[in-house]
Amino acid sequence: AQSVTQLDSQVPVFEEAPVELRCNYSSSVSVYLFWYVQYPNQGLQLLLKYLSGSTLVKGINGFEAEFNKSQTSFHLRKPSVHISDTAEYFCAVSEIVAGGFKTIFGAGTRLFVKA
Amino acid sequence: NAGVTQTPKFRVLKTGQSMTLLCAQDMNHEYMYWYRQDPGMGLRLIHYSVGEGTTAKGEVPDGYNVSRLKKQNFLLGLESAAPSQTSVYFCASSYWGGPTGDTQYFGPGTRLTVL
Numbered sequence: 001a002q003s004v005t006q007l008d009s010q011v012p013v014f015e016e017a018p019v020e021l022r023c024n025y026s027s028s029v030s031v032y033l034f035w036y037v038q039y040p041n042q043g044l045q046l047l048l049k050y051l052s053g054s055t056l057v058k059g060i061n062g063f064e065a066e067f068n069k070s071q072t073s074f075h076l077r078k079p080s081v082h083i084s085d086t087a088e089y090f091c092a093v094s095e096i097v098a099g100g101f102k103t104i105f106g107a108g109t110r111l112f113v114k115a
Numbered sequence: 116n117a118g119v120t121q122t123p124k125f126r127v128l129k130t131g132q133s134m135t136l137l138c139a140q141d142m143n144h145e146y147m148y149w150y151r152q153d154p155g156m157g158l159r160l161i162h163y164s165v166g167e168g169t170t171a172k173g174e175v176p177d178g179y180n181v182s183r184l185k186k187q188n189f190l191l192g193l194e195s196a197a198p199s200q201t202s203v204y205f206c207a208s209s210y211w212g213g214p215t216g217d218t219q220y221f222g223p224g225t226r227l228t229v230l
Contacts, residue, residue: 034218044158
């Protein structure tokens with residue numbers, strides 16, 4: 001069965017430090033992978049996605065993620081975070097099913113960037 | 116191009132009252148979704164629609180009904196509100212097309228409190 005696990009519920013980090021938010025998934029078929037970001041009191045917006053091709057995906061605001069098929073992971077990274085990156089980040093996995101897609105979201109990781 | 120809009124932004128109900136949340140999208144998307152977001156639980160799918168006139172149950176459909184009479188609109192109804200339905204509700208839409216992998220576009224959310 002399809003599932004998504006975000007391994008950290010909260011990640012505190014100092015400004016200008018690197019960060020990695022971890023996401024593991026399980027699926028028996030080929031998947032599409034996404035990271036969404038939710039700023040306080042806003043809806044989710046797409047940060048980046050992996051559909052096919054290069055396993056290293058670059059997104060907005062300097063974030064990138066690497067698809068690792070053997071480890072079924074899609075970890076999100078940023079080499080130097082800013083205060084403005086404080087938000088909740090959601091990993092999502094989408095697979096093709098009869099009639100369309102089935103997408104599942106992880107529980108979210110709250111990134112808190114400290115000065 | 117407004118994207119996905121939700122009405123209202125905030126609402127307070129008393130137990131047993133009814134209400135309808137309206138979602139509208141101007142991107143000609145086939146798929147539309149209603150989620151609820153609760154602390155520590157991420158996004159949970161309530162109902163979804165794969166096209167005008169069709170609806171289907173998601174993960175947590177009890178206590179909710181939906182309708183998709185027009186392609187651009189997706190309504191979520193609460194017939195008899197309960198305190199357990201206090202949550203933030205998000206509407207999303209996506210294009211049915213393999214290359215996009217179900218990239219979802221979210222509205223700003225409706226914060227509902229049931230007393």
